[in-house]
Structures are given as C-alpha cells and as structure tokens.
Amino acid sequence: MAYVNTDSTYYGANAREVRVTANGVPFDPQKFEYATVALVHDSTNRTIVLNRVVELKGKPTLVNPIPILSSDPRGTYYVLVIWYDKNANEMTRAKSSFIYLT
DSSP states (O other): OEEEEEEEEEEEETTTEEEEEEEETTTGGGOOOOEEEEEEEEETTTEEEEEEEETTTTOSSEEEEEEETSSSEEEEEEEEEEEOOOOSSSEEEHHHHHHEOO
C-alpha cells in the first residue's frame, strides 16, 4: 500500500521544512511520471504548499522537502501525495498521519 512519512510530528516556529518520504508501491514505478506533494491544513482543507516532483519513472520512493514559513497558519496538517502517469492520469494517492505546526 502506498504511504507517506514525515521527518517529525511537531514543527515549531523555527522549523523551515517538512521532509517527506513517500512510496507508491504496489503500483508499477515504471509507469510513474510525476507526483504532487501537498501540505494541507486539516480544518480548512486548504493547500498551503504544492510541489511537483518529476522524473519518477522507475523510482518507487520519493523524498521531497516542503518549505514552511513562520507566517503559515499554525494548526493540524497532513501531507497528500498523488502519483500520475505520462498521460496525467492519477495512479494512486497516499496521505500522511497528522502533523502539527506549533
């Protein structure tokens, strides 16, 4: 099953990034073209940061740092990763456990 992990659960005011590791298995990584990595505010369902990770063909695991700013709203978030094929069709998605900007 696809999964998303983060480097921590709590991020204080001095934190500058959320380091994300995600794996799209059991889907065939030869069919992966790119993925979007989103930091989503849980209560508003608002995406704060959206990264696009390219050149994923043959790579089951991706690592991506999501920048965070001291001005970002504090609260509960999760990371959502969606993998796409070369035709921009969604192949799979995975969501992290909750993380907290404090």
